[in-house]
Amino acid sequence: MEQAVAAGVLEPGATVEPIRRLAAELGVNPNTVAAAYRMLRERGVVQTAGRRGTRVRSRPATVPLDRTPLEVPAGVRDLADGRPAASLLPRLAEPLRRGATAAAGRGYGDDDIAAALAAGARATLGADGVPAQHLAVAHSTLDAVERVLQVHLRPGDRVAIEDPAWANLVDLLAALGLVVEPVCLDDDGMRADRLQAALARGARAVIVTSRAQVPTGAAISPDRAGALRHVLSHHRDVLLIEDDHAAEIAGVNLAPLAGATGSWAHVRSVSKAWGPDLRLAVLAGDPTTIDRLRARQRLGPGWVSHAVQEAVAVLWHSQPAQTLVRNAEREYTKLRTALLAALSQRGVPAHGRSGLNIWVPVRDETTAVTSLLGNGWAVAAGSRFRLASSPGLRITIATLRASEVLPLADATARAASSVSSRGV
C-alpha cells in the first residue's frame, strides 16, 4: 500500500479496503491487516476517518518519487507559498566565505556548537527572556522539533498544537505516530483554557508558535504568556516546545514560555530572516532535553556544519545584514497592516498580528480560492492547515507590492463573500 501511494496509484484521500475484505482477498488473518493498517497510520501514510473508514492522508508521509510542486498558472501572482521575499534576505556569498575560513580544519571531535554562534544565540535569546545556558544546533525547525519529541515521547502519545497549524508540523507528528490534540487560538496565541482541557485529556507535550503563527499570524501576547505559564505550572512533566521561526521579522516582541515546565525547548530558526537555505535552527532548553538531543544527534549527522554556523554568526554580527533584516521586518509589517486595513474598510475581518501571512475567514474555501485565482491571485486554502477549525484563506504578504494592496483587497472581499452554487 505504501508503494502504491508512492507510485501515485493510491491517491491522497482514497479509501483503503476494509480490513475483512482485504484479509479475505489475501488469505490472511484480519488481525494481520489491522496491524499493517496501524503501521501505515503510524508512518503517516493513512488516517482513520471514523465511520468513513481508513483513507490515504491528504499529504501522505510517503512522497511520490516524481512529485512536482504545484504550478501557479502563468500571469497569476503567487501569494500561497508562505516564504520570505528573496529580495529582502541578506546575500550569503560573503558570510559563507568568511564562515568557511573561520571553520577551516574543524570536523570530527570538535565541539558541536561553534563558539561564535553560541555567544550570539545566548545574547539574543537572553535579551528576549529565554534562558540560554544549554544550547543545541539543528538543521531546521522540524529537525529540532522531531529530535526534541523523540527525546521524550513514544508513538501514540498526544501532542497539543494550535488549530489551524503549520501543515508540515501536522505531517511530522503523523509520521512520528503521535496523536494531534488540536487547541484553538486567537490573535494572542493558543488559548489557555483550551490548552488546559487538552492537558486534562492527556496531552504529554505542547507545541506553540511564539509569533508569526502559520497560518493566522497570531503572536503570544504578554498576558497570554502569563496565562499559558500558569496552566503549564500545574503540568511540570509536560514537554513544551516553542517555535520562534520568524523572530527578527515578526513585527512584535517575544513573550516567552521557556522554562514553564521541567522539559522544554525554544527553537529559533534562521530561515525566515537570514535565509532558508542556511538550514539552521538554534535551540535552548533544559539540560536533560539538550543533553539527550545532542547525544542522539552525534549518532546521526554528528553536527551542523561549522562553516554554516560561523556564517550565521558572521551575519548576526554584520551591521549591513542587521539593517537589511530590520528593513525586511518593517516592509512585512507595512504590507500586512495595509492589507488588513484595506480588508477592514471593505467589511472583511481578517487576522495577522505578525509575520508573513494573513488569515481571512471564508464560508467556502474552494469557491473563494477559485474566485481569487480568476482575478489573478493564488492563495492557500485553509484546509491545508485546519484540523477542527473553521474555513479560511492564507495570504502570504511577503512579496506583495504596495500598489497591489487595494486590488488584492477588492478581490479578497469579493471572494470572501462568495458562496458556492451548492449553497455551502
Ligand SMILES: Cc1ncc(COP(=O)(O)O)c(C=O)c1O
Ligand atoms: C510555523 C513555522 N515554523 C518554522 C518554520 C521554518 O522552518 P525551517 O526552520 O524548517 O525552515 C516555518 C516555515 O514555513 C513555519 O511556518
